[in-house]
Amino acid sequence: MLPPPPVRVMVAERDPGVRDRLSGILGEADGIEVVGSVGDATATRATLRRRLPDVVLLDPRLAPLEPVSRRPAVVVLATFDSEAGILRALRDGAAGFLLRSARRNELIKVVRLAADGHVVLSPDASRRLVSAATRLSGPRDERLARVDLLSEREREVLVGIGSALTNAEIATRLEQPEPVVRTLVTQVVKKLGCAHRTEAGLLAIERGLCR
Numbered sequence: 001m002l003p004p005p006p007v008r009v010m011v012a013e014r015d016p017g018v019r020d021r022l023s024g025i026l027g028e029a030d031g032i033e034v035v036g037s038v039g040d041a042t043a044t045r046a047t048l049r050r051r052l053p054d055v056v057l058l059d060p061r062l063a064p065l066e067p068v069s070r071r072p073a074v075v076v077l078a079t080f081d082s083e084a085g086i087l088r089a090l091r092d093g094a095a096g097f098l099l100r101s102a103r104r105n106e107l108i109k110v111v112r113l114a115a116d117g118h119v120v121l122s123p124d125a126s127r128r129l130v131s132a133a134t135r136l137s138g139p140r141d142e143r144l145a146r147v148d149l150l151s152e153r154e155r156e157v158l159v160g161i162g163s164a165l166t167n168a169e170i171a172t173r174l175e176q177p178e179p180v181v182r183t184l185v186t187q188v189v190k191k192l193g194c195a196h197r198t199e200a201g202l203l204a205i206e207r208g209l210c211r
Contacts, residue, residue: 003031007115010036010053012044012062013077018100022057022077022107029108048072054115055095073114096120096198118166119197143193147207150191155209157184161197162204 009026013019016039023037036047041062048056056072076097095114098106110120150158153174160170167185171178185197194200204210 006031006033007055007111008033008035008051008053009055009057009111010034010038010044010047010051010072011057012036012038012047013057013059013100014039014061015059015100018077022100025104025107026111029111032108032111055111057111058094073117075110075114075120094198113166120164143203144207146192147203147209150188154184154188154191157181158188158192158200158204159209161185161188162201162210164201 009032011019011023011026011034013022019037019039023034026032027034035051035053036043038044038047044056044058044062047053053072056074057077058074059077073095076094078097078099096110096119098110098120102110113120147155147158156174157170160173165173167178167181170176170185171181174181176184189197189200192200192203194203
């Protein structure tokens with residue numbers, strides 16, 4: 001049997017040192033191919049169209065990606081002098097985010113999970129971003145209050161989301177079938193009034209459910 005094709009990754013990062021570090025780590029990982037390493041918006045768009053990556057590690061300070069025929073999974077590289085850009089990217093459907101200083105194993109895991117279609121919430125990055133998220137008011141405060149209205153099982157699922165677990169990992173932890181967990185995840189996100197799983201995970205951490 002032939003091995004599966006490698007995950008094609010593009011690194012779009014303004015800082016050349018960070019860009020080289022991330023590209024170097026991923027370039028040495030089994031099953032991952034770095035198809036682009038760029039530092040500006042023009043090169044990002046051109047490489048995206050030409051190389052068709054599966055995953056893009058994106059500096060939110062760069063211009064937003066334009067629509068393409070085969071949208072990749074976008075993982076935002078957290079920059080904490082531009083929290084608004086990160087939150088906007090998550091609301092717009094980013095696959096997740098992580099710190100530029102992420103350890104090797106975490107970086108590789110995030111890329112592989114994003115390529116498989118999971119929304120990834122990096123615990124280290126989320127704790128740093130919560131300080132910005134807590135400054136939001138209005139609807140977000142209402143959603144935080146809704147956490148207390150979840151059932152015990154729903155709260156357990158929310159803890160799993162906030163702990164960056166996949167549906168399969170949550171199912172194993174709760175000893176439940178994965179389809180049941182998938183339904184519960186959708187139910188929790190809807191009850192909290194969140195746009196997607198990543199936002200629900202942020203609420204779990206902000207509410208103090210996850211260490």
